[in-house]
Amino acid sequence: MAEYLLRCAKCGEGRTEDANYVACPACGGFLEVEFARVPANPIDPRFASIFKYHPVMPYDPTVEDIQAHEDLEETPVVPARRLSDKLGIELFFKDETVMPTGTWKDREGYVTIHRLLKNKVADLVVFSSGNTATSLARSASIVKGPRLHFVIPSASRNRIQALKKFYHDDYVKVHFFDGSNDECSAQAAKMAKELGYQVEGGFANYARREGLKLLGLEILLGWKQRVDWYVQPIAGGIGVYSFYKAHKDLGVADQCPKMLGVQADICAPMVNAWKDGSAVLEERHIPQEVVPSEFVRVLRTRRPVDSYPVLKTLMDRVGGRFEAVSDRQIHDALRLLYLDEHYRETYKRSGKLVGLEPATALAGIVKGVGEGYIRPGEKVLLNVSGAAKEGDIRLEWISDLL
Numbered sequence: 001m002a003e004y005l006l007r008c009a010k011c012g013e014g015r016t017e018d019a020n021y022v023a024c025p026a027c028g029g030f031l032e033v034e035f036a037r038v039p040a041n042p043i044d045p046r047f048a049s050i051f052k053y054h055p056v057m058p059y060d061p062t063v064e065d066i067q068a069h070e071d072l073e074e075t076p077v078v079p080a081r082r083l084s085d086k087l088g089i090e091l092f093f094k095d096e097t098v099m100p101t102g103t104w105k106d107r108e109g110y111v112t113i114h115r116l117l118k119n120k121v122a123d124l125v126v127f128s129s130g131n132t133a134t135s136l137a138r139s140a141s142i143v144k145g146p147r148l149h150f151v152i153p154s155a156s157r158n159r160i161q162a163l164k165k166f167y168h169d170d171y172v173k174v175h176f177f178d179g180s181n182d183e184c185s186a187q188a189a190k191m192a193k194e195l196g197y198q199v200e201g202g203f204a205n206y207a208r209r210e211g212l213k214l215l216g217l218e219i220l221l222g223w224k225q226r227v228d229w230y231v232q233p234i235a236g237g238i239g240v241y242s243f244y245k246a247h248k249d250l251g252v253a254d255q256c257p258k259m260l261g262v263q264a265d266i267c268a269p270m271v272n273a274w275k276d277g278s279a280v281l282e283e284r285h286i287p288q289e290v291v292p293s294e295f296v297r298v299l300r301t302r303r304p305v306d307s308y309p310v311l312k313t314l315m316d317r318v319g320g321r322f323e324a325v326s327d328r329q330i331h332d333a334l335r336l337l338y339l340d341e342h343y344r345e346t347y348k349r350s351g352k353l354v355g356l357e358p359a360t361a362l363a364g365i366v367k368g369v370g371e372g373y374i375r376p377g378e379k380v381l382l383n384v385s386g387a388a389k390e391g392d393i394r395l396e397w398i399s400d401l402l
């Protein structure tokens with residue numbers, strides 16, 4: 001079992017994980033999983049899929065009966081040859097659309113549910129715009145607990161139709177709420193208080209962050225190629241933290257590539273703060289309201305106040321940055337994803353379409369190449385973080401390419 005403490009970034013106290021914490025119980029600070037050492041052998045070849053990385057994860061299939069709980073496979077890295085030629089870079093897709101519910105959030109789902117069970121949490125209130133909820137619902141239904149009480153924006157009602165297929169009513173209750181992501185998140189906190197349950201925590205939930213770390217471990221230990229840039233769509237920003245953390249926990253933080261976090265123009269608080277050179281997210285960086293856009297369904301978090309300062313520090317360390325793109329740029333990038341045959345074939349085989357979030361990230365790459373900060377010939381890894389959910393994409397945007 002990897003030995004670790006939960007270390008508070010604010011007061012510095014390290015504690016063993018004797019309960020499910022979403023913040024330091026002493027001072028309310030940000031908790032990180034701090035491993036005692038870099039493992040000599042980070043891969044345990046006796047195990048398949050995500051379990052073989054347990055020497056750098058807070059779970060242990062050698063002593064816990066957890067393999068029956070999950071079957072997440074590693075996801076492939078696919079070279080995007082035609083798109084690379086077009087952009088003058090070397091681009092690769094990390095294809096998270098193959099995950100069981102179609103998004104990378106399945107990684108967060110598994111580790112979160114595992115931590116909750118381990119720490120004997122029976123009920124949890126969760127805010128989600130759909131993808132995280134789907135993943136958590138799936139994991140809780142496989143593992144048979146805990147009971148999850150979701151607060152979901154009414155605007156996502158159609159998006160989560162697919163969720164039903166993954167859950168069992170005994171473990172999942174869905175409450176719709178009229179409001180933005182941030183208002184729904186506040187509603188979740190209120191509901192948790194009234195019911196006497198814990199709230200999931202978002203970026204503060206170290207289990208989610210450790211879950212997404214698996215993606216970085218697969219790149220470092222499985223794929224083994226080094227890239228110049230890691231690029232992803234960003235709302236709360238867990239993935240950027242986790243990609244860096246994979247490097248840190250393997251003792252190669254200094255080899256972490258430059259990272260690019262891409263938001264949509266209509267909701268780009270991190271970009272606003274970053275362009276301002278600010279270490280924290282201030283009121284002036286937060287969009288007053290998020291106007292509806294059919295190109296932005298998930299990346300609509302207005303107040304990532306807890307994560308931005310952490311991500312800003314990491315971006316400064318690796319020479320990374322934030323970028324914002326318009327609806328038109330997202331639309332055009334969505335089409336570019338079908339230039340290579342990979343996603344055309346995925347569609348033919350499974351009916352699965354790439355989501356708007358990876359298109360947003362690709363639009364950031366196109367912009368970065370145009371502005372010159374992504375240089376010709378650089379090797380770029382795009383996190384294709386998820387497939388489209390019902391109603392996310394109008395087929396006419398891409399039908400001529402399929």
Ligand SMILES: Cc1ncc(COP(=O)(O)O)c(C=O)c1O
Nearest residue numbers: 131234235236237238357385386
């Ligand atoms: C497919 C997809 N991509 C990107 C994101 C953004 O992730 P984060 O909120 O961790 O920045 C999400 C969040 O739900 C997502 O579902």
Ligand SMILES: [Zn+2]
Nearest residue numbers: 008011024027
């Ligand atoms: Zn503390």
